[in-house]
Amino acid sequence: xxxxxxxxxxxxxxxxxxxxxxxxxxxxxxxxxxxxxxxxxxxxxxxxxxxxxxxxxxxxxxxxxxxxxxxxxxxxxxxxxxxxxxxxxxxxxxxxxxxxxxxxxxxxxxxxxxxxxxxxxxxxxxxxxxxxxxxxxxxxxxxxxxxxxxxxxxxxxxxxxxxxxxxxxxxxxxxxxxxxxxxxxxxxxxxxxxxxxxxxxxxxxxxxxxxxxxxxxxxxxxxxxxxxxxxxxxxxxxxxxxxxxxxxxxxxxxxxxxxxxxxxxxxxxxxxxxxxxxxxxxxxxxxxxxxxxxxxxxxxxxxxxxxxxxxxxxxxxxxxxx
Amino acid sequence: xxxxxxxxxxxxxxxxxxxxxxxxxxxxxxxxxxxxxxxxxxxxxxxxxxxxxxxxxxxxxxxxxxxxxxxxxxxxxxxxxxxxxxxxxxxxxxxxxxxxxxxxxxxxxxxxxxxxxxxxxxxxxxxxxxxxxxxxxxxxxxxxxxxxxxxxxxxxxxxxxxxxxxxxxxxxxxxxxxxxxxxxxxxxxxxxxxxxxxxxxxxxxxxxxxxxxxxxxxxxxxxxxxxxxxxxxxxxxxxxxxxxxxxxxxxxxxxxxxxxxxxxxxxxxxxxxxxxxxxxxxxxxxxxxxxxxxxxxxxxxxxxxxxxxxxxxxxxxxxxxxxxxxxxxxxxxxxxxxxxxxxxxxxxxxxxxxxxxxxxxxxxxxxxxxxxxxxxxxxxxxxxxxxxxxxxxxxxxxxxxxxxxxxxxxxxxxxxxxxxxxxxxxxxxxxxxxxxxxxxxxxxxxxxxxxxxxxxxxxxxxxxxxxxxxxxxxxxxxxxxxxxxxxxxxxxxxxxxxxx
Numbered sequence: 001x002x003x004x005x006x007x008x009x010x011x012x013x014x015x016x017x018x019x020x021x022x023x024x025x026x027x028x029x030x031x032x033x034x035x036x037x038x039x040x041x042x043x044x045x046x047x048x049x050x051x052x053x054x055x056x057x058x059x060x061x062x063x064x065x066x067x068x069x070x071x072x073x074x075x076x077x078x079x080x081x082x083x084x085x086x087x088x089x090x091x092x093x094x095x096x097x098x099x100x101x102x103x104x105x106x107x108x109x110x111x112x113x114x115x116x117x118x119x120x121x122x123x124x125x126x127x128x129x130x131x132x133x134x135x136x137x138x139x140x141x142x143x144x145x146x147x148x149x150x151x152x153x154x155x156x157x158x159x160x161x162x163x164x165x166x167x168x169x170x171x172x173x174x175x176x177x178x179x180x181x182x183x184x185x186x187x188x189x190x191x192x193x194x195x196x197x198x199x200x201x202x203x204x205x206x207x208x209x210x211x212x213x214x215x216x217x218x219x220x221x222x223x224x225x226x227x228x229x230x231x232x233x234x235x236x237x238x239x240x241x242x243x244x245x246x247x248x249x250x251x252x253x254x255x256x257x258x259x260x261x262x263x264x265x266x267x268x269x270x271x272x273x274x275x276x277x278x279x280x281x282x283x284x285x286x287x288x289x290x291x292x293x294x295x296x297x298x299x300x301x302x303x304x305x306x307x308x309x310x311x312x313x314x315x316x317x318x319x320x321x322x
Numbered sequence: 323x324x325x326x327x328x329x330x331x332x333x334x335x336x337x338x339x340x341x342x343x344x345x346x347x348x349x350x351x352x353x354x355x356x357x358x359x360x361x362x363x364x365x366x367x368x369x370x371x372x373x374x375x376x377x378x379x380x381x382x383x384x385x386x387x388x389x390x391x392x393x394x395x396x397x398x399x400x401x402x403x404x405x406x407x408x409x410x411x412x413x414x415x416x417x418x419x420x421x422x423x424x425x426x427x428x429x430x431x432x433x434x435x436x437x438x439x440x441x442x443x444x445x446x447x448x449x450x451x452x453x454x455x456x457x458x459x460x461x462x463x464x465x466x467x468x469x470x471x472x473x474x475x476x477x478x479x480x481x482x483x484x485x486x487x488x489x490x491x492x493x494x495x496x497x498x499x500x501x502x503x504x505x506x507x508x509x510x511x512x513x514x515x516x517x518x519x520x521x522x523x524x525x526x527x528x529x530x531x532x533x534x535x536x537x538x539x540x541x542x543x544x545x546x547x548x549x550x551x552x553x554x555x556x557x558x559x560x561x562x563x564x565x566x567x568x569x570x571x572x573x574x575x576x577x578x579x580x581x582x583x584x585x586x587x588x589x590x591x592x593x594x595x596x597x598x599x600x601x602x603x604x605x606x607x608x609x610x611x612x613x614x615x616x617x618x619x620x621x622x623x624x625x626x627x628x629x630x631x632x633x634x635x636x637x638x639x640x641x642x643x644x645x646x647x648x649x650x651x652x653x654x655x656x657x658x659x660x661x662x663x664x665x666x667x668x669x670x671x672x673x674x675x676x677x678x679x680x681x682x683x684x685x686x687x688x689x690x691x692x693x694x695x696x697x698x699x700x701x702x703x704x705x706x707x708x709x710x711x712x713x714x715x716x717x718x719x720x721x722x723x724x725x726x727x728x729x730x731x732x733x734x735x736x737x738x739x740x741x742x743x744x745x746x747x748x749x750x751x752x753x754x755x756x757x758x759x760x761x762x763x764x765x766x767x768x769x770x771x772x773x774x775x776x777x778x779x780x781x782x783x784x785x786x787x788x789x790x791x792x793x794x795x796x797x798x799x800x801x802x803x804x805x806x807x808x809x810x811x812x813x814x815x816x817x818x819x820x821x822x
Contacts, residue, residue: 187692189684196681200670206629206661207670207681207735208653266672 021260021275028282035289046168048281053174054229054236056277058248059255060181061109061225063273064218066256067185068198069265070123072222074112074131075252078105079230079245081138086231087240088141090153097156102227108134109223113216127219138242146241149234157235170232177225182270190217199266250298254305255280263309280304323348323517324369324400324487329378331364337754338364340541341378346487351509351518353532353549355525355561357781359752361541362521366491369519370402371395383484393422399482401475402489409467409474411460416442418459419474423481445473449508465501468493472508479515486516493520506531525554525561537561540754562783570759571787573808575766579607579790583641584743584774585626590635595621596798599635603743605772608765610789610806612782612817618798619778620662620747626776627659627745628652639743653682655743658736662747664725668732671721675713676702678720678731683739705734709764726757733764744768746777750784762788782814794820 032039040048058075065072082101089097108130116126149157162169185191193214196204205211229248234240259276261268283304284297292300324346331339339361346352356362367373369380371389380387382398389395392402402408409418416435419442420426427438442455451469459467475488493505509518509531522528528535529549537545537560545560582605590599596618603609613619625632628646637644639655646652649659661667669678676698680687687698702716709730713723720728729749736744746765750758765788769775779785786792786806794802794817802820804812 183692189688189693192677192680192684192693196670196673196677199672200666202663202667203670204681206627206649206659206667208628208650208739209681210648210650266670 018260018272021258021272021279024258025275025279025282028279028286032282032286032289046163046166046171048285049171049174050168050236051284052277052281053168053170054233055248055251055255055280056174056274057177057225057229057232058245058252059259059273059277060177060270061222061229062252063181063256063261063268063270064185064194064221065123066253066261066263067194067265067268068215068218069201070116070215070218071253072109072112072127072219072226073124073249074108074127074134075222075226075229076245076247076249077131077134077138078108078223078226079233079248080242081105081108081134081141082227082230083234083240083244084138084142084147084242085240086234087147087149087153090149090156094156098231101231102224105227105230106220106224109226110216110220112223113219116219117212117215123219135242142240142242144242146239146244149238149240154238157238160232160235170236173228173232177228178270178274181221181225185269190214194218195266197265247298250301250305251280251284254301254308257305257308257312260312263313323383323485325381326365326369327379327381329365329368329375329380331368331373331375337541339368339375342538342541342543343378344536344543346517346519348485348517349513350534351513351520351532353528353535354519354521354538355528355535355557356538357561359780360538360561362538363491364541365538366402366489366519366521369395369487370400370489396478397482399478399484399486400489401478401486402491403468403471403475403493404491409459409470412458414456414458415446415453415462415470416455418470419445419455419477421474423477442473445477446470448476449473449512465504468501468505469508472505476512476516487519488512488516489519489521491521493522502527525557529554529557562781570762571784572762572766573787573811575770576608576790576808577606577770578807579769580605580772582772584639585776586638587626588636590622590625590632590637592618592621592625592630593633595630596795598799600800601793603774603776605742605774606769607791608769608775608777608789609791609793610777610779610785611793611795612785612821613778613795614821616797617795617821619795622795623745623747623776623778626652626743627657627661627747629659653739653741656741657743657745658682658739658741659745660729660732660736660747660749662751664728664732664751665721669720669728672719674702674717674719675706675711675723675731676716679705679734679738682735686738701738702734705731705738709734710760724757726753726760729753729757729761730764733761733768737768741773743774744776746775746779748778748780751780782817786811786814786817792817796821 029040058079062072062075082105085101085104086097089100112127112130115121116123160169164172185194193204193209196209197211197214201211230245233244237244255276256273257263257276258279259272261272280301283300287297287300326342326344329339329342342361342365354362354365364373368375371392371394380389387398410421416439420438424433427434439455446453446455449469449472451473453466459470462470478486520528520531532549535547535549535552535557536543537557539561583602584605585603587599587601591597599622601609611619611622621630624630626637628649628651631645631647639657644655665671670681679702680698684693687694687701689697699716705711706713706716711727711730713727720731723731750761753761765775777785777788789806792804792806792812793800806812
């Protein structure tokens with residue numbers, strides 16, 4: 001294992017690390033093309049992208065947090081709460097329900113960030129607790145039931161389910177979120193500072209970076225994007241529910257890690273998460289092909305996450321793994 | 323008995339040991355001296371099994387010894403008393419002494435605490451110490467903990483069937499004179515049963531306790547003396563490797579400082595660390611602070627760098643009263659820090675040279691609100707050329723650079739940010755001689771440009787050589803101020819008297 005050609009050294013050569021996810025994606029596309037020629041064209045391709053969009057937006061949000069070396073476990077709860085708020089408010093306030101639902105996500109993300117930074121609570125605990133609070137609120141608001149978006153509400157949300165030039169609006173929204181996030185991470189001061197905090201927090205702090213603010217912003221973005229994902233999910237399913245996004249946390253985090261963003265922070269980005277989200281979606285389709293029970297999906301995603309972290313984690317960066 | 327033969331060990335950027343050979347004979351105390359960064363601690367860690375040498379070998383009673391870890395070394399009768407104490411502060415004294423050896427006291431699968439406590443008491447009695455073995459280690463004084471460490475090392479006698487070698491890594495650096503005397507008595511009385519390697523940079527102590535003394539410098543053993551046949555000044559000359567050469571510290575480049583006061587402290591206090599500090603640093607002035615561990619000098623410069631806010635008194639920077647609660651605030655007032663822990667606080671090791679240079683101030687490479695990568699690379703390439711940073715290019719991660727080049731990147735960052743005050747915390751730690759000289763040149767350049775500099779350093783010689791003014795701190799207070807103009811540099815021996 002210690003030789004220059006060992007698997008770990010091979011994986012740790014920088015460019016290899018970055019090249020594996022795209023290669024895996026290509027392999028999956030070829031496999032599916034062989035199994036069902038013509039599957040990835042026209043309507044089925046649009047459906048695939050449509051299905052990937054929500055997962056990608058969730059994963060993009062949590063990418064900001066993982067880049068800092070933290071984790072946000074509240075995203076599926078925030079997404080569900082946003083769906084409930086949207087479905088509840090549509091009849092009375094119409095389009096205004098969208099900003100309210102999204103601001104709620106922003107608020108809870110900010111709250112997680114403040115708890116994590118100011119009270120010095122580890123991010124997985126802070127966001128786990130936030131998830132509990134948020135789910136409780138969603139259950140309370142909805143009285144524990146799914147809220148159907150009725151005829152009137154559907155008229156207001158129809159634009160999300162439409163297509164422009166044959167491209168679903170949902171896909172365009174995801175692309176816009178992805179592009180903005182990419183630009184924010186690569187070209188802004190915040191993006192650079194996130195990378196620095198993730199790669200070496202003490203040095204970033206000593207260089208005069210406001211570490212606390214950087215972290216809070218990342219959690220706020222994560223919460224906001226989770227709410228956007230929840231809103232889109234609600235309009236697609238014409239319903240809001242406190243458990244609407246419940247199976248999405250694991251695949252979203254798996255998408256980030258499989259895409260090649262390091263769980264230890266400091267390395268990765270939104271482009272990688274896009275690749276990761278596509279991989280997860282294709283694996284899901286592949287499972288349907290081979291006839292894996294739909295309820296067993298998360299067994300696979302759990303295993304994928306463990307394997308991806310185990311082979312990519314850079315143990316030289318952390319002395320003790322807790 | 324225990325030998326190291328041609329041992330070498332490197333870390334990224336540092337050749338810590340080069341072809342080092344030493345020998346420890348039975349019933350002998352071997353002294354090991356050298357300046358900070360000379361490689362003493364690395365050698366100790368190789369002997370104790372926590373570092374594996376890159377080349378060379380260890381021999382125990384003639385047989386080759388390959389140590390995989392500290393436990394392995396212990397099983398061969400090599401015990402270490404660590405510089406940073408290795409006791410777990412949340413455990414009791416007895417639990418610490420028998421940490422990892424609890425199986426001796428198992429009874430029906432559970433630990434017989436009474437037996438363990440009794441055994442721990444016996445161990446302490448061996449070295450004549452009377453302590454409550456059930457007390458939490460965190461409640462003990464530093465000196466008492468040192469004794470517990472020694473007792474812990476001696477438990478090896480019970481499980482190893484040969485004479486022990488006990489490694490004492492700078493055990494005296496934070497002990498008072500009377501505690502040191504107690505420790506020395508213990509070592510002398512144990513000499514009939516064990517050999518000791520005693521590491522220190524206090525020469526008189528080494529001579530008082532040792533039979534033989536090795537001197538290390540820049541990762542090599544440069545001399546071996548019988549303790550009875552050498553004097554402290556002689557050893558000092560060997561250890562430093564040269565007489566006091568004024569030009570080593572670029573003293574001819576030392577010019578009188580400017581008039582503008584950049585940093586001023588009046589009655590500055592940080593509860594528990596320092597009190598009543600008055601100091602001024604003018605533009606272009608280098609103020610060095612001398613003092614031992616615990617003198618409060620580290621905390622003082624960290625206050626000015628924004629790491630820990632003062633609790634009383636007044637601090638002003640360029641005439642403006644300030645109180646920093648984070649480095650961010652200090653950086654905004656034009657203060658830059660070159661931290662001691664270069665690889666943890668100095669640089670983000672996984673980011674590139676360019677990204678590290680712009681870390682404190684991105685604005686000079688921003689265009690229309692976006693980072694301009696071309697401009698950033700050009701800026702970094704410019705610094706690489708001007709400071710002669712040895713690197714393939716501006717995109718290389720800083721962890722791949724040598725220590726001296728890393729330090730240049732840190733300095734380039736603060737020059738990019740336009741810092742008017744620099745805090746240098748052990749700026750040449752771990753650098754080889756050539757890299758040190760380049761850093762000295764850079765420090766003189768900065769001084770010429772009117773940057774006010776506060777310096778603390780590993781060696782007194784460096785502090786004296788570089789500074790315009792030397793302050794001496796002891797127990798949290800300034801005990802002396804010396805002008806250190808060229809030709810009027812204070813004497814090391816005089817300063818040491820004020821330090822301890």
